[in-house]
Amino acid sequence: MQLLRTLCHIQAPSGHETRLTKFLLHYIATEQKNWRATPQVLAGEQFQDCIVLVFGQPRTAVFAHLDSIGFTVRYGRQLVRIGGPDAETGYQLVGEDTQGPIECTLTVDEETGALGYEFTRDIERGTELTFQCDFRETDTTVQSCYLDNRLGVWNALRLCETLEHGIVAFSCWEEHDGGSVAYLAKYIYETYGVRQALISDITWVTEGVRPGEGAAISLRDSLIPRRAYVDRIRQIAAKSGIPHQLEVEGAGGSDAKELQRADAPWDWCFVGAPEDNVHSPDEIVDKRDIESMLALYQVLMREL
Known part of the structure; x- marks a missing residue:
């Protein structure tokens, strides 16, 4: 959890993600020698403060937003x-x-x-x-401000350790109406032909999504993904035996909003651990759900 602790302490509100972007670029440059495959790293003014990592022959893209409230x-x-x-x-x-x-x-x-x-x-x-970040860890939970979405970023970075084929895109502005996924999605689709995505973000504990019961596969929030794609994800998750939950909400959103509205046929599904005390200094997540989230992403990126 030391990496997650570090991520949570870096200030990166929407529109001012530069510090976290610099940290990630240094982390990637340092750690990629230990990864199963070496990605192509796309960053710079063309991508503003976003980062795109391209592994092998990608079929699926993971989006994780860097910014916070x-x-x-x-x-x-x-x-x-x-x-x-x-x-x-x-x-x-x-x-x-x-x-x-x-x-x-x-x-x-x-x-x-x-x-x-x-x-x-x-x-x-x-x-x-x-x-102000007060990172607290117990045997069963982690608690801090900005687990949304530093935990999604942590999940994406850990996924990179074993990923052979796929794209990991770190986006900006998600918490304040978005903006970066539109051009990232356009670039990824036009350059690599990839048009299916997973959203590495954090959802909410509700009466139907409970802590400790696994990451949530969202069937819908304020938007509705294409059922055929979500059903494929559900089948892969069920076959894997990894604990997970199904989420159905009528509000909320993520980077998927810009994929849904893209002028390319993107499929998407939100898969993330649930947290309580949402958007407060005391967000809390069960470690079993963190383990479930990473394991699901590892399987899904192999099978999709």
């Missing part, structure tokens, strides 16, 4: 949300502006719900603030 400093001591973070007075936020590092406290006006901060000075407008 957070807050942007507005005017005075006002904050505006990046994505949909939970907000409670007392949450500790961190960031940095030209005057130095920042550790401040989130405030929520009881009457209006307006967001602000308490700090020893005014923070420069446009500064991004994220939850």
